[in-house]
Amino acid sequence: MPITVLDPVQQSLPLDEADALAPAPRLDTLNGKVLGLWNNDKTNARMLLEMIGEELAKHYSFTIIRGLYDSGNLMPADGWGEVDKCDAVILANGDCGACSTSGIVNAIELEKRGIPTMLVATPPFTEAVRTSASLRGMPSISWAIVDHPVASLKEDGLRERAIEAVRQFPELMVAPVARKSAA
Amino acid sequence: MDSARIEAADFDAVQDLFHSKGWTDGLPVVPPTPERVAQFLVAAGLDADYQLGFYEERRIPVYAEKVAINAVMAGCLPEYFPVVVAIIEAMLEPGFPIHVANSSTGSFTLGFLVNGPIRNAIGMNCHGNMLGPGNRANSSIGRAVRLIQLNVLGSIPGAGAPDPSHGRAVLDRSMMGQPAKYAGYHIVENEEEFPSLTPTHVELGFAPADSTVTLFLIAGYHWTDCHGEQTPEEWIDTMAHYVIGTGKLTAAGFGILLLPPENARLFAGAGWSKADIRKALFEKTRRSVAWVKQSGFKVRFHRPRCEPVEPGDEDKFVAMAASPDPGSLFVVVGGGVAGSWPYYLYGAGGPGSAVKKKIRWQHAAAAPGPVVSALEPLREMLAADDYQLALSDDGAGVLVVEIKAGPEACADCLVPKPMMRGYFDKALRDAVGAAAPEVRLIYPEDRRDGASAAT
Numbered sequence: 193m194p195i196t197v198l199d200p201v202q203q204s205l206p207l208d209e210a211d212a213l214a215p216a217p218r219l220d221t222l223n224g225k226v227l228g229l230w231n232n233d234k235t236n237a238r239m240l241l242e243m244i245g246e247e248l249a250k251h252y253s254f255t256i257i258r259g260l261y262d263s264g265n266l267m268p269a270d271g272w273g274e275v276d277k278c279d280a281v282i283l284a285n286g287d288c289g290a291c292s293t294s295g296i297v298n299a300i301e302l303e304k305r306g307i308p309t310m311l312v313a314t315p316p317f318t319e320a321v322r323t324s325a326s327l328r329g330m331p332s333i334s335w336a337i338v339d340h341p342v343a344s345l346k347e348d349g350l351r352e353r354a355i356e357a358v359r360q361f362p363e364l365m366v367a368p369v370a371r372k373s374a375a
Numbered sequence: 376m377d378s379a380r381i382e383a384a385d386f387d388a389v390q391d392l393f394h395s396k397g398w399t400d401g402l403p404v405v406p407p408t409p410e411r412v413a414q415f416l417v418a419a420g421l422d423a424d425y426q427l428g429f430y431e432e433r434r435i436p437v438y439a440e441k442v443a444i445n446a447v448m449a450g451c452l453p454e455y456f457p458v459v460v461a462i463i464e465a466m467l468e469p470g471f472p473i474h475v476a477n478s479s480t481g482s483f484t485l486g487f488l489v490n491g492p493i494r495n496a497i498g499m500n501c502h503g504n505m506l507g508p509g510n511r512a513n514s515s516i517g518r519a520v521r522l523i524q525l526n527v528l529g530s531i532p533g534a535g536a537p538d539p540s541h542g543r544a545v546l547d548r549s550m551m552g553q554p555a556k557y558a559g560y561h562i563v564e565n566e567e568e569f570p571s572l573t574p575t576h577v578e579l580g581f582a583p584a585d586s587t588v589t590l591f592l593i594a595g596y597h598w599t600d601c602h603g604e605q606t607p608e609e610w611i612d613t614m615a616h617y618v619i620g621t622g623k624l625t626a627a628g629f630g631i632l633l634l635p636p637e638n639a640r641l642f643a644g645a646g647w648s649k650a651d652i653r654k655a656l657f658e659k660t661r662r663s664v665a666w667v668k669q670s671g672f673k674v675r676f677h678r679p680r681c682e683p684v685e686p687g688d689e690d691k692f693v694a695m696a697a698s699p700d701p702g703s704l705f706v707v708v709g710g711g712v713a714g715s716w717p718y719y720l721y722g723a724g725g726p727g728s729a730v731k732k733k734i735r736w737q738h739a740a741a742a743p744g745p746v747v748s749a750l751e752p753l754r755e756m757l758a759a760d761d762y763q764l765a766l767s768d769d770g771a772g773v774l775v776v777e778i779k780a781g782p783e784a785c786a787d788c789l790v791p792k793p794m795m796r797g798y799f800d801k802a803l804r805d806a807v808g809a810a811a812p813e814v815r816l817i818y819p820e821d822r823r824d825g826a827s828a829a830t
Contacts (some may be wrong), residue, residue, distance in 0.1 A: 193385060194382055194383065194385070195382075195383050195385065195386065195388075195406050195408065196380050196381070196382055196383075196408060197380070197381050197383060197389055197392075197406045197407050197408060198378040198379070198380060198381070198407045198408070198409060198410060198412055198440075198444050199379040199380075199381060199444075200378075200393075200398050200407060200441065200444045200445050200448060200522070200527075200528065201396075201441075201526045201527070202435055202436070202437065202438065202441045202527040202528075202529075203400065203435075204433050204434045204435050204529070205434045205435070205436065209775070233675075233676060235679060246403055255574040263475075264472035264474060264475045264724060265469075265470065265472065265474070266431045266474075270657025274827060280534045288479060288480040288481070288548070289478040289479045289480045289534070289546075289547075289549075290474060290475045290478045290479040290480075290481075290548075291482075293432065293474070293478050293546070294432065294474055294478075297431075297432050316534075316535075317548070319543070319544060320478070320534075320544070320546055320548060323544040323546065324432065324433070324546070327432075327433040327434055327435075327529075328432070328433070328434060329434065336673055
């Protein structure tokens with residue numbers, strides 16, 4: 193006997209191309225700016241961000257604000273404390289399912305506040321991050337991808353990841369025109 | 376809300392469809408027909424497009440109809456649906472780490488504790504095999520929650536396996552998964568057997584007559600052996616060793632102790648309250664951060680083991696939960712009549728992450744499905760004259776039937792109260808015989824007089 197059934201799936205709110213959010217304008221340079229290093233308390237996250245700060249300091253002169261965020265939750269409406277004082281922010285780690293996807297949705301929250309942001313995530317989560325970015329309405333956001341893993345590395349390996357992330361910084365965070373004139 | 380209707384040739388075709396689309400957990404489903412789904416919405420008194428909450432991370436509005444469809448698929452009965460609704464509302468409360476449950480490489484799942492009269496009204500099991508198979512309400516409510524995570528919240532499992540044939544994006548990245556991801560930890564408190572051990576919802580500030588769910592993010596459980604312990608103190612000492620052995624001492628989290636009747640008897644007989652149990656166990660599991668580091672445990676999730684001891688670590692302490700308070704360390708009586716196998720469930724998330732919700736079941740009332748069905752002709756008869764029927768439960772087993780007048784209500788059409796009572800009593804006796812609940816009838820004029828006088 194034929195049976196009529198109902199579709200059990202709920203889609204995310206539809207997103208027309210016109211509604212898609214654009215990332216914040218990129219930096220002209222990091223020189224003289226305030227860089228936010230926000231870690232999600234995963235193993236090595238704080239140390240990776242410190243190393244990224246050190247590697248960036250070889251190319252730019254800037255000041256740093258440090259912060260902690262909850263990778264289990266979306267940023268509350270009143271933000272993350274001092275994060276609004278930053279001209280740019282780097283988030284880490286994105287080397288697990290919740291921390292990579294919550295990392296990108298929080299990066300989108302920062303972009304919406306006008307702060308260019310770079311999440312550092314690993315390749316096993318590229319699809320999950322891309323899908324999450326689309327669901328949250330900013331499909332064009334980019335992020336730094338470094339080799340997996342991060343959490344279990346010792347200092348040497350972590351330094352390599354920091355260098356990998358910093359190599360991607362100009363393309364992800366500095367406006368193309370500014371990059372060209374600096375070259 | 377108008378979910379797409381799909382025609383399938385027969386029952387087997389429904390199963391093939393749901394498997395091929397990735398709409399099931401790997402097991403067969405009850406076909407969610409429009410008629411069955413409508414019964415669920417009636418049972419919870421919800422419109423199809425009522426929004427239970429919003430899943431921010433994926434921008435997903437959660438509507439009653441989609442939740443009902445998945446509850447039907449899981450094998451629930453309509454009268455279970457108010458419990459499912461309360462669980463879903465709890466998981467969408469701000470602060471509950473639902474995104475962790477839905478996306479983590481850690482194999483977290485959900486646990487829900489049900490308290491209050493609805494447990495018995497819908498036949499939930501707080502006795503033997505409480506967390507296991509066998510009881511329709513326990514199992515199907517838990518499975519409904521999982522199917523809702525899968526189909527409504529978009530948590531499609533499969534990471535690292537070959538790409539799923541259905542092509543849906545894999546967002547549940549559980550590295551190993553766990554058996555409790557099929558139906559969660561369905562915890563039901565045995566509130567009756569040891570009255571001195573106050574039920575959890577009452578400890579949390581609800582009335583005994585309230586029905587509630589408390590929702591937890593759970594990492595796993597530890598099954599322990601306390602058969603040889605002769606005194607509460609010995610029991611606490613043994614249990615503390617097991618709890619510490621899980622490596623889950625925390626400064627900010629929560630823990631759940633499932634206390635079987637044999638052990639509950641030991642404590643109740645010695646005059647211990649739940650607060651006494653919590654305090655003793657908390658103290659016995661309390662260790663300095665220095666001790667934790669030196670013992671090779673972790674002081675926090677995501678910390679390397681054997682971290683160097685730092686100045687001040689001797690004076691900082693962690694224990695099995697953030698505090699011995701009832702909202703942080705849960706002690707729940709449940710399980711089979713024989714055996715001293717207490718469980719320790721270790722959670723994840725901060726102290727605020729356990730969310731408590733009152734279950735709204737006015738429409739389902741104390742009312743098992745047959746009671747609601749038996750009153751349907753009376754509901755229709757009253758509706759013809761623009762009177763609505765509202766059912767609720769007074770918490771003591773009395774079915775409160777309130778008749779409310781709509782704007783077009785015909786004042787002369789309502790029969791005298793004693794006659795109406797007769798109609799209700801007969802309908803219920805015919806449907807459920809001796810199980811018919813006592814009825815308290817409230818008429819519109821009772822409300823107008825400012826009293827709740829009822830006969």
